[in-house]
Amino acid sequence: xxxxxxFSVASRFLKYVTVDTQSDPNADRxxxxxxxxxxxxxxxxxxxxxxxxxxxxxxHGYVYATIPGNTDKKVPVIxxxxxxxxxxxxxxxxxxxxxxxxxxxKDIVLPDDPSQVISIRQHSYxxxxxxxxxxxxxxxxxxxADDKAGVAIIMxxxxxxxxxxxxxxxxxxxxxxxxxxxxxGVEEVDLKKLGADFGYTLDGGKRGTYTDETFSANxxxxxxxxxxxxxxxxxxxxxxxxxxxxxxxxxxxxDSFSPENTEEREGFVHPVQMEGTVEKAVVxxxxxxxxxxxxxxxxxxxEQFAKQATGRYDGSTYTFESRExxxxxxxxxxxxxxxxxxxxxxxxxxxxDFRQDSARGGTDGSRLSFMGLPCPDIFTxxxxxxxxxEYVSVQDMQKSVEVLVNLVQVWEEKGELLxxx
Numbered sequence: 001x002x003x004x005x006x007f008s009v010a011s012r013f014l015k016y017v018t019v020d021t022q023s024d025p026n027a028d029r030x031x032x033x034x035x036x037x038x039x040x041x042x043x044x045x046x047x048x049x050x051x052x053x054x055x056x057x058x059x060h061g062y063v064y065a066t067i068p069g070n071t072d073k074k075v076p077v078i079x080x081x082x083x084x085x086x087x088x089x090x091x092x093x094x095x096x097x098x099x100x101x102x103x104x105x106k107d108i109v110l111p112d113d114p115s116q117v118i119s120i121r122q123h124s125y126x127x128x129x130x131x132x133x134x135x136x137x138x139x140x141x142x143x144x145a146d147d148k149a150g151v152a153i154i155m156x157x158x159x160x161x162x163x164x165x166x167x168x169x170x171x172x173x174x175x176x177x178x179x180x181x182x183x184x185g186v187e188e189v190d191l192k193k194l195g196a197d198f199g200y201t202l203d204g205g206k207r208g209t210y211t212d213e214t215f216s217a218n219x220x221x222x223x224x225x226x227x228x229x230x231x232x233x234x235x236x237x238x239x240x241x242x243x244x245x246x247x248x249x250x251x252x253x254x255d256s257f258s259p260e261n262t263e264e265r266e267g268f269v270h271p272v273q274m275e276g277t278v279e280k281a282v283v284x285x286x287x288x289x290x291x292x293x294x295x296x297x298x299x300x301x302x303e304q305f306a307k308q309a310t311g312r313y314d315g316s317t318y319t320f321e322s323r324e325x326x327x328x329x330x331x332x333x334x335x336x337x338x339x340x341x342x343x344x345x346x347x348x349x350x351x352x353d354f355r356q357d358s359a360r361g362g363t364d365g366s367r368l369s370f371m372g373l374p375c376p377d378i379f380t381x382x383x384x385x386x387x388x389x390e391y392v393s394v395q396d397m398q399k400s401v402e403v404l405v406n407l408v409q410v411w412e413e414k415g416e417l418l419x420x421x
Contacts, residue, residue: 002402008159009397013135013152014097016042017144022092023085023182030188031061031085031178039084039151043176046155050162052174060188061178066195067161068171073415075170078408079196079373080157081364082150082203083180086142089386096138099394103134110139110388118389125206125383126391133394145392146385150202151176153380153397157404169408170415175199177364183325185364191373198339199375200407201365204382206355207396210343211377212333213358214366215267216292217325220285220299222306224248225317228279238278239315245274245281248309257301265290265358269298290328290358326366329376336374342414343378346407352399378403 019039024032031037040057047055047065055065061084069075086092100108103126108118116139120126126134137143154174161167173196177185180203204211226241249271255261262268267289274283287298303320310316333339340356347354365375381396 002160002405005160007156007398007401009152009156009401010099010133010135010394012155013145013148013392013397014099016148016151017095017097020093020095021085021144022088023179025088025182030184032182032184033085036085036178037061040176040178043084043151043155047158047174050159052158052162055174062189063174063176064194065158065174066171067158067169067174069169070165071168071170071412071415073170073412073417075412075415076197077171077173077195078411079173079175079194079199079375080154080404081175081177081199081201081368081375082154083147083177083185083364084151085178085181086144086148087146087181087386090142090388091140092142092144095141095144097143098136098138100134100136103130103132105130108134108136108391110136113139113388116388118384118391123384123389123391128207129393129396132396134391135394136391137388139388142385142387143390143392145380145382145390147180147203147380147382149380149382149392149397153202153400153404156401160401160405161408167405167409168412170412172408180364186367186371189368191371194373196373198336199365199368199373200343201363201375201377202380202400203363204357204359204377204379206383207379207381207399208347208353208355209357209379210340210347210354211357211359211363212340213290213330214326214328214362215288215290215360216295216328217362218287218295218299219323219325220287220302221321222248222283222285222302223319223321224276224281224283224306224310226279226281226313227315239313240278241281241316242276242278244309244313244316244318245276245283247312248306249283251305251308267291267294267298269302286325287322288360292327292331326362327370329366329369332369332374333376338414339374339376342410343376343403343407345410346403349406350399350402352403
Protein backbone atom coordinates (compact mmCIF):
# COMPACT_ATOMS: atom_id res chain seq x y z
CA UNK A 1 0.00 0.00 0.00
CA UNK A 2 1.04 3.62 -0.57
CA UNK A 3 1.69 5.30 2.76
CA UNK A 4 2.22 8.94 3.68
CA UNK A 5 1.23 10.18 0.22
CA UNK A 6 -1.07 13.14 -0.22
CA PHE A 7 -3.03 12.02 -3.28
CA SER A 8 -3.66 14.78 -5.81
CA VAL A 9 -6.09 12.80 -7.95
CA ALA A 10 -9.28 14.32 -6.48
CA SER A 11 -8.14 17.94 -6.72
CA ARG A 12 -6.94 17.36 -10.27
CA PHE A 13 -10.22 15.72 -11.20
CA LEU A 14 -12.29 18.57 -9.75
CA LYS A 15 -10.31 20.99 -11.90
CA TYR A 16 -10.40 18.94 -15.10
CA VAL A 17 -14.17 18.37 -15.15
CA THR A 18 -14.86 22.11 -15.25
CA VAL A 19 -13.18 22.30 -18.67
CA ASP A 20 -15.71 21.65 -21.45
CA THR A 21 -14.24 18.97 -23.72
CA GLN A 22 -17.34 17.52 -25.37
CA SER A 23 -16.65 15.91 -28.75
CA ASP A 24 -18.92 16.17 -31.81
CA PRO A 25 -19.91 13.07 -33.80
CA ASN A 26 -21.03 15.17 -36.78
CA ALA A 27 -17.81 17.14 -37.24
CA ASP A 28 -15.61 16.48 -40.27
CA ARG A 29 -12.37 17.65 -38.61
CA UNK A 30 -9.96 16.09 -36.13
CA UNK A 31 -10.20 16.61 -33.28
CA UNK A 32 -13.93 17.14 -33.69
CA UNK A 33 -13.89 20.14 -31.31
CA UNK A 34 -11.02 22.51 -30.64
CA UNK A 35 -12.08 22.96 -27.00
CA UNK A 36 -10.74 19.51 -26.19
CA UNK A 37 -7.27 20.98 -26.53
CA UNK A 38 -8.04 23.40 -23.67
CA UNK A 39 -7.67 20.55 -21.20
CA UNK A 40 -4.76 19.02 -23.10
CA UNK A 41 -2.80 22.27 -22.78
CA UNK A 42 -3.40 22.25 -19.03
CA UNK A 43 -2.12 18.67 -18.82
CA UNK A 44 1.03 19.46 -20.80
CA UNK A 45 1.74 22.45 -18.55
CA UNK A 46 1.22 20.41 -15.38
CA UNK A 47 3.45 17.60 -16.64
CA UNK A 48 6.21 20.02 -17.53
CA UNK A 49 5.94 21.64 -14.10
CA UNK A 50 6.39 18.17 -12.58
CA UNK A 51 9.62 17.81 -14.54
CA UNK A 52 8.31 15.62 -17.38
CA UNK A 53 10.35 17.56 -19.90
CA UNK A 54 9.14 16.05 -23.19
CA UNK A 55 5.40 16.53 -22.55
CA UNK A 56 3.84 17.96 -25.71
CA UNK A 57 0.56 18.56 -27.50
CA UNK A 58 0.48 17.85 -31.23
CA UNK A 59 -1.74 19.35 -33.91
CA HIS A 60 -4.22 16.48 -33.65
CA GLY A 61 -4.87 17.02 -29.95
CA TYR A 62 -2.76 14.16 -28.60
CA VAL A 63 -0.65 14.61 -25.48
CA TYR A 64 2.58 12.57 -25.46
CA ALA A 65 4.91 12.38 -22.47
CA THR A 66 7.64 10.15 -21.03
CA ILE A 67 8.68 9.40 -17.48
CA PRO A 68 12.19 7.98 -17.98
CA GLY A 69 13.01 4.64 -16.39
CA ASN A 70 15.33 4.42 -13.39
CA THR A 71 16.23 0.74 -13.44
CA ASP A 72 19.25 -1.34 -14.51
CA LYS A 73 16.92 -3.90 -16.03
CA LYS A 74 15.61 -4.32 -19.54
CA VAL A 75 11.91 -3.56 -19.08
CA PRO A 76 9.16 -3.24 -21.71
CA VAL A 77 7.96 0.32 -22.24
CA ILE A 78 4.48 0.72 -20.74
CA UNK A 79 1.92 3.30 -21.82
CA UNK A 80 -1.02 4.59 -19.77
CA UNK A 81 -3.79 6.15 -21.84
CA UNK A 82 -7.02 8.06 -21.19
CA UNK A 83 -9.25 10.29 -23.28
CA UNK A 84 -9.95 13.93 -22.56
CA UNK A 85 -13.30 14.26 -24.37
CA UNK A 86 -16.72 13.76 -22.85
CA UNK A 87 -19.71 12.16 -24.53
CA UNK A 88 -22.09 14.15 -26.77
CA UNK A 89 -25.05 12.32 -25.16
CA UNK A 90 -25.38 14.87 -22.36
CA UNK A 91 -24.22 18.45 -21.89
CA UNK A 92 -20.65 18.95 -20.69
CA UNK A 93 -20.84 22.75 -20.50
CA UNK A 94 -20.64 24.42 -17.11
CA UNK A 95 -20.01 21.29 -15.06
CA UNK A 96 -20.23 22.06 -11.34
CA UNK A 97 -18.75 19.12 -9.40
CA UNK A 98 -19.96 18.44 -5.87
CA UNK A 99 -18.12 16.34 -3.28
CA UNK A 100 -20.42 14.37 -1.00
CA UNK A 101 -18.10 13.51 1.85
CA UNK A 102 -18.50 10.30 3.83
CA UNK A 103 -21.46 9.05 1.77
CA UNK A 104 -24.08 7.65 4.16
CA UNK A 105 -26.14 5.61 1.70
CA LYS A 106 -29.03 8.08 1.47
CA ASP A 107 -30.34 9.41 -1.83
CA ILE A 108 -28.18 12.11 -3.40
CA VAL A 109 -30.46 14.87 -4.75
CA LEU A 110 -28.66 17.00 -7.30
CA PRO A 111 -29.36 20.66 -6.45
CA ASP A 112 -29.68 22.22 -9.91
CA ASP A 113 -32.33 19.68 -10.92
CA PRO A 114 -33.93 17.97 -7.89
CA SER A 115 -35.57 15.44 -10.24
CA GLN A 116 -32.09 13.95 -10.69
CA VAL A 117 -31.68 11.59 -7.72
CA ILE A 118 -28.77 9.17 -7.36
CA SER A 119 -29.94 6.29 -5.19
CA ILE A 120 -28.59 2.95 -4.07
CA ARG A 121 -31.78 1.39 -5.42
CA GLN A 122 -30.85 2.39 -8.99
CA HIS A 123 -27.06 2.37 -8.54
CA SER A 124 -26.27 -0.77 -6.58
CA TYR A 125 -22.50 -0.21 -6.69
CA UNK A 126 -22.99 2.71 -4.30
CA UNK A 127 -23.69 0.18 -1.53
CA UNK A 128 -20.01 -0.73 -1.64
CA UNK A 129 -18.99 2.92 -1.49
CA UNK A 130 -20.75 3.92 1.72
CA UNK A 131 -18.21 5.94 3.70
CA UNK A 132 -16.41 7.12 0.58
CA UNK A 133 -16.35 10.66 -0.75
CA UNK A 134 -18.60 10.66 -3.83
CA UNK A 135 -18.27 13.28 -6.55
CA UNK A 136 -21.29 14.13 -8.72
CA UNK A 137 -22.31 16.93 -11.06
CA UNK A 138 -25.04 19.39 -10.04
CA UNK A 139 -27.92 17.93 -12.07
CA UNK A 140 -27.87 19.70 -15.44
CA UNK A 141 -24.74 18.17 -16.98
CA UNK A 142 -22.77 14.98 -17.00
CA UNK A 143 -19.82 14.88 -14.61
CA UNK A 144 -17.06 13.86 -17.01
CA ALA A 145 -15.58 11.08 -14.90
CA ASP A 146 -15.59 9.23 -18.22
CA ASP A 147 -12.73 9.73 -18.71
CA LYS A 148 -11.33 12.58 -16.66
CA ALA A 149 -11.10 10.17 -13.75
CA GLY A 150 -8.63 8.21 -15.86
CA VAL A 151 -6.79 11.39 -16.82
CA ALA A 152 -6.49 12.47 -13.18
CA ILE A 153 -5.31 9.01 -12.13
CA ILE A 154 -2.53 8.99 -14.71
CA MET A 155 -1.51 12.51 -13.74
CA UNK A 156 -1.30 11.54 -10.07
CA UNK A 157 0.72 8.45 -11.02
CA UNK A 158 3.15 10.74 -12.86
CA UNK A 159 3.35 13.00 -9.82
CA UNK A 160 4.03 10.03 -7.53
CA UNK A 161 6.77 8.56 -9.71
CA UNK A 162 8.51 11.90 -10.15
CA UNK A 163 8.46 12.62 -6.41
CA UNK A 164 9.38 9.05 -5.39
CA UNK A 165 12.51 8.15 -7.37
CA UNK A 166 13.07 5.16 -5.09
CA UNK A 167 10.21 3.40 -6.92
CA UNK A 168 11.92 1.39 -9.66
CA UNK A 169 10.31 1.31 -13.10
CA UNK A 170 11.08 1.22 -16.79
CA UNK A 171 10.19 3.96 -19.26
CA UNK A 172 6.57 5.04 -18.79
CA UNK A 173 4.68 6.66 -21.63
CA UNK A 174 1.61 8.83 -21.18
CA UNK A 175 -0.98 9.28 -23.93
CA UNK A 176 -4.09 11.47 -23.70
CA UNK A 177 -6.42 11.23 -26.70
CA UNK A 178 -9.32 13.28 -28.09
CA UNK A 179 -12.54 12.03 -29.68
CA UNK A 180 -12.75 8.60 -28.03
CA UNK A 181 -16.47 9.12 -27.42
CA UNK A 182 -17.16 9.53 -31.13
CA UNK A 183 -15.13 6.46 -32.10
CA UNK A 184 -12.11 8.28 -33.53
CA GLY A 185 -9.80 8.44 -30.52
CA VAL A 186 -6.69 6.85 -32.04
CA GLU A 187 -7.32 7.77 -35.66
CA GLU A 188 -4.23 10.01 -35.90
CA VAL A 189 -2.07 8.59 -33.11
CA ASP A 190 1.63 8.09 -33.92
CA LEU A 191 2.61 4.78 -32.33
CA LYS A 192 6.21 5.14 -33.49
CA LYS A 193 6.42 8.46 -31.72
CA LEU A 194 4.76 6.95 -28.64
CA GLY A 195 7.30 4.13 -28.56
CA ALA A 196 5.50 1.77 -26.16
CA ASP A 197 5.47 -2.03 -26.08
CA PHE A 198 2.30 -2.53 -24.05
CA GLY A 199 -0.45 -0.24 -22.86
CA TYR A 200 -3.32 0.14 -20.45
CA THR A 201 -6.29 2.45 -20.82
CA LEU A 202 -7.71 3.92 -17.61
CA ASP A 203 -11.37 4.01 -18.56
CA GLY A 204 -13.11 1.32 -16.52
CA GLY A 205 -15.73 1.35 -13.79
CA LYS A 206 -15.94 -0.66 -10.60
CA ARG A 207 -12.95 -1.07 -8.31
CA GLY A 208 -10.92 -4.15 -9.20
CA THR A 209 -12.16 -4.58 -12.76
CA TYR A 210 -9.67 -5.48 -15.44
CA THR A 211 -11.18 -5.53 -18.92
CA ASP A 212 -9.43 -7.55 -21.59
CA GLU A 213 -12.42 -8.16 -23.83
CA THR A 214 -14.70 -5.78 -25.71
CA PHE A 215 -17.36 -6.00 -28.35
CA SER A 216 -16.38 -6.26 -31.98
CA ALA A 217 -18.14 -3.47 -33.83
CA ASN A 218 -19.35 -2.56 -37.29
CA UNK A 219 -21.33 0.41 -38.53
CA UNK A 220 -24.08 -0.06 -41.11
CA UNK A 221 -25.84 2.47 -43.31
CA UNK A 222 -29.15 1.43 -44.89
CA UNK A 223 -30.41 3.86 -47.52
CA UNK A 224 -33.95 3.63 -48.92
CA UNK A 225 -34.94 5.24 -52.21
CA UNK A 226 -38.46 6.28 -53.12
CA UNK A 227 -40.10 8.12 -56.00
CA UNK A 228 -41.09 11.75 -55.67
CA UNK A 229 -44.27 13.18 -57.19
CA UNK A 230 -46.49 16.19 -56.63
CA UNK A 231 -48.68 15.18 -53.69
CA UNK A 232 -51.78 16.49 -55.44
CA UNK A 233 -51.23 14.14 -58.37
CA UNK A 234 -49.33 11.33 -56.66
CA UNK A 235 -51.73 8.40 -56.84
CA UNK A 236 -49.99 5.38 -58.27
CA UNK A 237 -46.74 7.31 -58.62
CA UNK A 238 -45.31 8.47 -55.30
CA UNK A 239 -43.25 6.10 -53.16
CA UNK A 240 -42.26 7.67 -49.83
CA UNK A 241 -38.77 6.56 -48.75
CA UNK A 242 -39.45 7.65 -45.17
CA UNK A 243 -42.41 5.29 -44.97
CA UNK A 244 -40.25 2.46 -46.31
CA UNK A 245 -37.67 3.22 -43.62
CA UNK A 246 -40.42 3.32 -40.98
CA UNK A 247 -41.68 -0.09 -42.07
CA UNK A 248 -38.11 -1.39 -41.96
CA UNK A 249 -37.61 -0.17 -38.37
CA UNK A 250 -40.96 -1.62 -37.36
CA UNK A 251 -39.81 -5.05 -38.56
CA UNK A 252 -37.00 -5.10 -35.98
CA UNK A 253 -37.81 -7.49 -33.12
CA UNK A 254 -39.35 -5.82 -30.06
CA ASP A 255 -38.02 -8.26 -27.47
CA SER A 256 -34.54 -9.16 -28.77
CA PHE A 257 -31.75 -8.09 -31.14
CA SER A 258 -31.51 -4.64 -29.51
CA PRO A 259 -29.48 -3.08 -26.65
CA GLU A 260 -32.58 -2.56 -24.50
CA ASN A 261 -33.25 -6.31 -24.57
CA THR A 262 -29.78 -7.83 -24.37
CA GLU A 263 -27.15 -8.27 -21.67
CA GLU A 264 -23.93 -10.06 -20.73
CA ARG A 265 -22.54 -11.75 -23.87
CA GLU A 266 -25.50 -11.10 -26.18
CA GLY A 267 -24.87 -8.96 -29.24
CA PHE A 268 -27.25 -6.42 -30.71
CA VAL A 269 -28.24 -4.22 -33.65
CA HIS A 270 -29.03 -0.60 -32.79
CA PRO A 271 -30.39 2.24 -34.98
CA VAL A 272 -28.66 5.43 -33.85
CA GLN A 273 -29.62 8.06 -36.44
CA MET A 274 -32.22 8.60 -39.15
CA GLU A 275 -32.82 11.35 -41.68
CA GLY A 276 -34.78 11.52 -44.88
CA THR A 277 -37.03 13.00 -47.52
CA VAL A 278 -39.62 11.48 -49.83
CA GLU A 279 -36.93 10.36 -52.26
CA LYS A 280 -34.28 9.17 -49.85
CA ALA A 281 -34.14 8.04 -46.22
CA VAL A 282 -30.97 6.97 -44.41
CA VAL A 283 -30.79 4.88 -41.23
CA UNK A 284 -27.48 4.48 -39.37
CA UNK A 285 -26.84 1.39 -37.22
CA UNK A 286 -24.19 0.09 -34.89
CA UNK A 287 -23.69 -3.68 -34.83
CA UNK A 288 -22.07 -5.27 -31.75
CA UNK A 289 -21.03 -8.76 -30.62
CA UNK A 290 -18.18 -10.37 -28.67
CA UNK A 291 -17.91 -13.01 -31.39
CA UNK A 292 -16.64 -11.20 -34.47
CA UNK A 293 -18.05 -13.85 -36.79
CA UNK A 294 -21.55 -13.00 -35.55
CA UNK A 295 -21.42 -9.49 -36.99
CA UNK A 296 -22.03 -10.76 -40.52
CA UNK A 297 -24.95 -12.86 -39.32
CA UNK A 298 -26.50 -9.84 -37.60
CA UNK A 299 -26.03 -7.81 -40.77
CA UNK A 300 -27.54 -10.55 -42.94
CA UNK A 301 -30.62 -10.60 -40.72
CA UNK A 302 -30.85 -6.81 -40.81
CA GLU A 303 -30.64 -6.77 -44.59
CA GLN A 304 -33.47 -9.30 -44.77
CA PHE A 305 -35.67 -6.76 -42.99
CA ALA A 306 -34.63 -4.14 -45.56
CA LYS A 307 -35.64 -6.48 -48.37
CA GLN A 308 -38.98 -7.17 -46.71
CA ALA A 309 -39.64 -3.45 -46.30
CA THR A 310 -38.88 -2.52 -49.91
CA GLY A 311 -40.91 -5.54 -51.04
CA ARG A 312 -44.00 -3.86 -49.60
CA TYR A 313 -43.54 -0.68 -51.65
CA ASP A 314 -43.43 -1.13 -55.43
CA GLY A 315 -40.68 0.97 -56.94
CA SER A 316 -38.62 1.35 -53.75
CA THR A 317 -35.02 0.16 -53.52
CA TYR A 318 -32.27 0.16 -50.93
CA THR A 319 -28.51 -0.02 -50.48
CA PHE A 320 -26.71 -1.67 -47.56
CA GLU A 321 -23.21 -0.56 -46.57
CA SER A 322 -21.09 -2.00 -43.75
CA ARG A 323 -17.81 -0.64 -42.32
CA GLU A 324 -15.51 -1.95 -39.63
CA UNK A 325 -15.27 0.14 -36.45
CA UNK A 326 -13.22 -1.91 -33.96
CA UNK A 327 -12.59 -5.49 -32.93
CA UNK A 328 -12.56 -7.51 -29.71
CA UNK A 329 -9.21 -6.84 -28.04
CA UNK A 330 -9.28 -10.37 -26.62
CA UNK A 331 -8.21 -11.67 -30.03
CA UNK A 332 -4.86 -9.89 -29.46
CA UNK A 333 -4.49 -9.96 -25.69
CA UNK A 334 -4.84 -13.74 -25.42
CA UNK A 335 -1.29 -13.95 -26.78
CA UNK A 336 0.09 -11.79 -23.95
CA UNK A 337 -1.17 -13.33 -20.68
CA UNK A 338 1.48 -11.51 -18.63
CA UNK A 339 -0.33 -8.19 -19.20
CA UNK A 340 -3.22 -9.38 -17.07
CA UNK A 341 -1.14 -11.43 -14.65
CA UNK A 342 0.88 -8.37 -13.68
CA UNK A 343 -2.29 -6.34 -13.08
CA UNK A 344 -3.61 -9.13 -10.88
CA UNK A 345 -0.40 -9.04 -8.81
CA UNK A 346 -0.54 -5.24 -8.58
CA UNK A 347 -4.11 -5.38 -7.31
CA UNK A 348 -3.15 -8.02 -4.76
CA UNK A 349 -0.42 -5.73 -3.41
CA UNK A 350 -2.98 -2.90 -3.32
CA UNK A 351 -5.46 -5.11 -1.42
CA UNK A 352 -7.96 -4.95 -4.27
CA ASP A 353 -10.05 -7.93 -5.38
CA PHE A 354 -9.16 -8.61 -9.03
CA ARG A 355 -12.14 -9.10 -11.36
CA GLN A 356 -11.67 -9.96 -15.03
CA ASP A 357 -14.42 -8.32 -17.03
CA SER A 358 -15.84 -7.96 -20.54
CA ALA A 359 -17.00 -4.57 -21.77
CA ARG A 360 -20.24 -4.18 -23.69
CA GLY A 361 -18.61 -1.43 -25.70
CA GLY A 362 -15.17 -0.43 -26.86
CA THR A 363 -12.23 1.64 -25.70
CA ASP A 364 -9.25 3.28 -27.37
CA GLY A 365 -7.51 0.06 -26.34
CA SER A 366 -9.67 -1.95 -28.74
CA ARG A 367 -8.17 -0.25 -31.76
CA LEU A 368 -4.72 0.23 -30.24
CA SER A 369 -4.47 -3.53 -29.67
CA PHE A 370 -5.00 -4.19 -33.36
CA MET A 371 -2.63 -1.37 -34.31
CA GLY A 372 0.21 -3.17 -32.53
CA LEU A 373 -0.10 -1.91 -28.94
CA PRO A 374 -1.80 -4.59 -26.78
CA CYS A 375 -3.92 -2.46 -24.47
CA PRO A 376 -6.51 -3.72 -21.93
CA ASP A 377 -8.38 -1.50 -19.47
CA ILE A 378 -8.09 -0.85 -15.72
CA PHE A 379 -10.74 0.56 -13.37
CA THR A 380 -11.11 4.21 -12.43
CA UNK A 381 -14.33 4.18 -10.39
CA UNK A 382 -16.34 6.11 -13.01
CA UNK A 383 -19.99 5.06 -12.94
CA UNK A 384 -23.30 5.94 -14.65
CA UNK A 385 -21.32 7.58 -17.43
CA UNK A 386 -22.92 9.65 -20.21
CA UNK A 387 -25.65 10.82 -17.84
CA UNK A 388 -26.52 13.54 -15.36
CA UNK A 389 -26.28 10.92 -12.61
CA GLU A 390 -22.64 10.12 -13.30
CA TYR A 391 -20.52 9.74 -10.18
CA VAL A 392 -17.11 8.61 -8.99
CA SER A 393 -15.60 7.67 -5.64
CA VAL A 394 -12.51 9.58 -4.56
CA GLN A 395 -11.24 6.46 -2.81
CA ASP A 396 -11.68 4.41 -6.01
CA MET A 397 -9.54 6.87 -7.92
CA GLN A 398 -6.89 6.83 -5.21
CA LYS A 399 -6.87 3.04 -5.20
CA SER A 400 -6.42 3.02 -8.97
CA VAL A 401 -3.35 5.26 -8.58
CA GLU A 402 -1.97 2.80 -6.03
CA VAL A 403 -2.57 -0.12 -8.40
CA LEU A 404 -0.63 1.67 -11.15
CA VAL A 405 2.28 2.42 -8.82
CA ASN A 406 2.46 -1.26 -7.96
CA LEU A 407 1.97 -2.28 -11.58
CA VAL A 408 5.01 -0.41 -12.88
CA GLN A 409 7.06 -2.04 -10.14
CA VAL A 410 5.82 -5.50 -11.08
CA TRP A 411 6.88 -4.91 -14.70
CA GLU A 412 10.29 -3.76 -13.45
CA GLU A 413 10.74 -6.78 -11.19
CA LYS A 414 10.01 -9.12 -14.10
CA GLY A 415 12.62 -7.42 -16.30
CA GLU A 416 16.05 -8.79 -17.09
CA LEU A 417 19.27 -7.33 -15.70
CA LEU A 418 21.25 -5.48 -18.31
CA UNK A 419 24.77 -6.78 -18.95
CA UNK A 420 27.54 -4.90 -17.18
CA UNK A 421 29.63 -2.91 -19.69
